Amino acid sequence: MKIKKIIITFVSAIAILFSTSVVSLAKVVGDKIILGAAISLTGKYSSNGVHTQNGYNMAVDRINSMGGVKVGGKTYMFDIIYYDDESNPKRAAQLAERLISQDGVEFMLGPYSSGLTKAIAPVTEKYGVPMVEANGASRSLFTKGYKYLFAVLAPANLYLDVAIRTAVELNGGKGVRIAQAFEQDAFSQDVRLGILDAAKETGSKIIIDDKLPKELNDMAATLAKVKATKPDVLVVSGHTKGALTAIRQIAEMKVDVPMLAMTHCDAAKLSKQHGANSQYALCASQWHKTLTYKDDFFTDGMTYDADFTKEFGYAPPYQAAESSAALLVFKDAFERAGSFDQKKVRDALAATNMQTFYGNIKFAEGGQNVDKPMVLFQVMCDDAGKCENKVVAPLKWASAELIHPIPKWSDR
Amino acid sequence: MNKNIILYAAILIFGVAAPFVFPAFKVQLSILCILIILAITWNVQGGEMGYNTFGNILFYGLGMYLCASVQVGMFFPLAEWTEGGGEKTFVHTPAQFFQGFAVGLAVAAIVPAIVAGLIGYSILGLRGHYFAICTLGLGVAAGEISGGIEIIGAGQGFTTPPFPKVGSLEARGEFFYFCSFAVLIFTFLAVKAIYSTRFKLVLNAIRDNEDKAEAMGIQTMKYKIIGWMISAFFCGLAGGIMGGLVGYIDSTDVAFDGREMGVFMVLMAILGGKGTLWGPVIGATVFHIFKEGFWTFFLGWQYVALGVLIVVIVIYFPEGIMGWLREKYPERFGEVVDEADRKAQVELK
Numbered sequence: 001m002k003i004k005k006i007i008i009t010f011v012s013a014i015a016i017l018f019s020t021s022v023v024s025l026a027k028v029v030g031d032k033i034i035l036g037a038a039i040s041l042t043g044k045y046s047s048n049g050v051h052t053q054n055g056y057n058m059a060v061d062r063i064n065s066m067g068g069v070k071v072g073g074k075t076y077m078f079d080i081i082y083y084d085d086e087s088n089p090k091r092a093a094q095l096a097e098r099l100i101s102q103d104g105v106e107f108m109l110g111p112y113s114s115g116l117t118k119a120i121a122p123v124t125e126k127y128g129v130p131m132v133e134a135n136g137a138s139r140s141l142f143t144k145g146y147k148y149l150f151a152v153l154a155p156a157n158l159y160l161d162v163a164i165r166t167a168v169e170l171n172g173g174k175g176v177r178i179a180q181a182f183e184q185d186a187f188s189q190d191v192r193l194g195i196l197d198a199a200k201e202t203g204s205k206i207i208i209d210d211k212l213p214k215e216l217n218d219m220a221a222t223l224a225k226v227k228a229t230k231p232d233v234l235v236v237s238g239h240t241k242g243a244l245t246a247i248r249q250i251a252e253m254k255v256d257v258p259m260l261a262m263t264h265c266d267a268a269k270l271s272k273q274h275g276a277n278s279q280y281a282l283c284a285s286q287w288h289k290t291l292t293y294k295d296d297f298f299t300d301g302m303t304y305d306a307d308f309t310k311e312f313g314y315a316p317p318y319q320a321a322e323s324s325a326a327l328l329v330f331k332d333a334f335e336r337a338g339s340f341d342q343k344k345v346r347d348a349l350a351a352t353n354m355q356t357f358y359g360n361i362k363f364a365e366g367g368q369n370v371d372k373p374m375v376l377f378q379v380m381c382d383d384a385g386k387c388e389n390k391v392v393a394p395l396k397w398a399s400a401e402l403i404h405p406i407p408k409w410s411d412r
Numbered sequence: 413m414n415k416n417i418i419l420y421a422a423i424l425i426f427g428v429a430a431p432f433v434f435p436a437f438k439v440q441l442s443i444l445c446i447l448i449i450l451a452i453t454w455n456v457q458g459g460e461m462g463y464n465t466f467g468n469i470l471f472y473g474l475g476m477y478l479c480a481s482v483q484v485g486m487f488f489p490l491a492e493w494t495e496g497g498g499e500k501t502f503v504h505t506p507a508q509f510f511q512g513f514a515v516g517l518a519v520a521a522i523v524p525a526i527v528a529g530l531i532g533y534s535i536l537g538l539r540g541h542y543f544a545i546c547t548l549g550l551g552v553a554a555g556e557i558s559g560g561i562e563i564i565g566a567g568q569g570f571t572t573p574p575f576p577k578v579g580s581l582e583a584r585g586e587f588f589y590f591c592s593f594a595v596l597i598f599t600f601l602a603v604k605a606i607y608s609t610r611f612k613l614v615l616n617a618i619r620d621n622e623d624k625a626e627a628m629g630i631q632t633m634k635y636k637i638i639g640w641m642i643s644a645f646f647c648g649l650a651g652g653i654m655g656g657l658v659g660y661i662d663s664t665d666v667a668f669d670g671r672e673m674g675v676f677m678v679l680m681a682i683l684g685g686k687g688t689l690w691g692p693v694i695g696a697t698v699f700h701i702f703k704e705g706f707w708t709f710f711l712g713w714q715y716v717a718l719g720v721l722i723v724v725i726v727i728y729f730p731e732g733i734m735g736w737l738r739e740k741y742p743e744r745f746g747e748v749v750d751e752a753d754r755k756a757q758v759e760l761k
């Protein structure tokens with residue numbers, strides 16, 4: 001029965017291990033404000049996770065180098081503790097708990113994607129930890145009555161609403177026939193709800209309504225149906241992989257459709273990866289570099305684009321821009337609150353009303369940003385095959401005219 | 413016998429005191445309990461019965477969805493709770509929350525057990541690799557199907573009822589920890605009791621030679637089904653608690669998470685030692701500690717580190733930790749080794 005002895009030794013070893021590994025970091029150490037973030041560094045959202053992280057880092061460096069955050073007459077610098085949530089909601093919730101109760105973080109930045117934000121929000125809410133998130137757009141996040149959740153982006157149901165309305169307008173105000181395919185995740189399903197609403201209001205008909213699996217690499221079945229039924233608009237949403245898969249297979253199968261509306265084109269670097277094949281794709285975006293918003297830190301969109309490209313070697317997708325904006329919001333709120341009391345910071349956040357290079361930010365009761373519309377851009381290529389994303393709607397910021405309908409593959 | 417009592421008392425005291433001694437680790441400790449439950453129940457099939465199943469994740473996910481659905485459905489219209497836009501917000505009173513959770517857990521245990529009986533009846537006739545592949549399909553299919561059912565949130569996911577405002581901030585963590593710890597003890601004692609009966613011998617007979625067992629008049633099918641139902645019962649309970657703990661159920665990433673949980677339960681049982689009572693417990697604990705450690709110290713490389721660990725386990729501890737210990741210290745497992753006899757046998761050969 002000596003085996004029991006081994007087990008006892010084992011159990012006590014665990015106890016010792018646990019007790020020695022308790023390291024408590026306070027939220028504000030010396031002159032540092034420590035923020036916590038769970039980011040998808042691996043898994044299906046890893047590329048967007050990295051955009052998010054780069055956006056956060058870029059803003060931290062910029063704010064710190066420009067004098068930091070002034071609270072109560074003292075200057076503080078931002079610092080972020082990152083963990084990898086593996087694109088998994090279960091892990092994300094666990095990490096939020098860990099950041100708050102083990103690392104002592106008192107202010108959080110959001111993860112990438114609506115699903116992960118949905119998993120983290122109950123935890124931050126429970127502890128009363130203010131979280132400014134930049135990548136969770138699902139509408140259901142803002143109807144749960146969360147008090148400590150603030151999103152700098154417009155809710156997901158508005159993403160492609162404009163595209164449908166534009167298509168109807170171009171159709172002489174008559175309803176259009178819509179084919180749609182959405183990934184089975186919180187964000188894309190919400191985009192779908194937005195389309196359903198828009199279709200109802202404009203009298204449009206949805207003729208294909210497909211669901212795509214996560215980890216999506218093939219949507220040939222949907223495209224075959226599209227080829228057969230010839231809808232007026234094809235809508236696809238499935239994060240970066242969805243955008244890449246759609247363009248690849250549409251080009252392979254030579255699917256002709258007058259309007260192709262998608263999400264995540266810039267995060268997927270579509271125009272770079274697929275060149276002329278991605279031409280004419282219409283993309284919903286939270287931000288575009290040509291928009292004329294300004295702030296003191298990044299000056300404007302064009303400057304942000306240039307600085308980001310210099311630092312990270314690729315043009316910033318809107319996921320990076322909105323992440324940077326989250327830090328600006330935090331800085332502003334800390335300074336207005338004049339304290340690190342979580343409740344005061346929360347109230348200051350709720351009262352936010354500012355302009356950043358990314359757009360105006362003002363939070364509604366539910367925490368969503370109501371002061372910033374979505375934009376639509378279209379991938380346009382010149383004869384040399386160089387492609388660029390140009391804003392086509394809303395008209396206020398349009399830098400090019402929408403090309404509609406998309407020329408047939410046989411004429412390209 | 414005395415030592416046994418001391419050991420159990422020590423573990424019980426550790427378990428009860430843990431959330432207060434290490435308040436920051438409550439969630440990790442709760443997940444550890446869940447992992448141990450899953451490893452113990454997997455071991456009933458994989459270890460004792462010799463049926464390598466990847467399908468237990470089905471019962472875990474089923475339990476998770478059922479518990480949350482019952483907890484909501486008892487007091488509010490479920491369809492409105494999970495509706496895409498989530499326009500309405502319902503708030504559980506503390507009494508509603510706990511009643512709903514209790515009933516939910518009961519359903520989460522019973523229904524998966526029944527499902528296991530039905531599925532088992534049709535697929536437990538398969539053996540070896542065929543059974544493993546078939547069960548692998550079960551988990552994948554369940555994930556895809558549940559991702560399309562609107563009433564449980566489909567692709568949007570299902571936010572479980574938030575913990576009501578009772579007690580201090582720590583109340584939620586403590587509640588779920590003690591739930592999972594209690595279920596762990598229940599599972600352990602139940603499985604221990606079962607292992608002390610003829611039932612375990614029958615399972616072992618099936619593992620060692622199913623045809624012979626049948627020839628001896630054992631109704632192997634009956635035992636296989638009952639064995640699976642027992643596993644499903646506890647897997648469902650574990651799932652139900654995990655759903656409440658995570659707070660958000662996603663069809664393929666949280667509930668029918670065959671890629672992670674489904675594989676982990678097999679790994680943990682093998683790491684600790686298949687076919688032993690303590691093996692899965694030790695395996696799950698070691699695994700969890702390593703995993704958490706890798707996450708902290710090898711950020712971004714944690715799965716590489718985990719992969720190396722698995723390779724090391726397979727090469728150096730093919731029989732698991734318990735198997736290795738048993739080989740090294742057979743006398744501590746109550747095996748009498750007669751050195752002279754052993755030598756004599758070696759010489760004979």
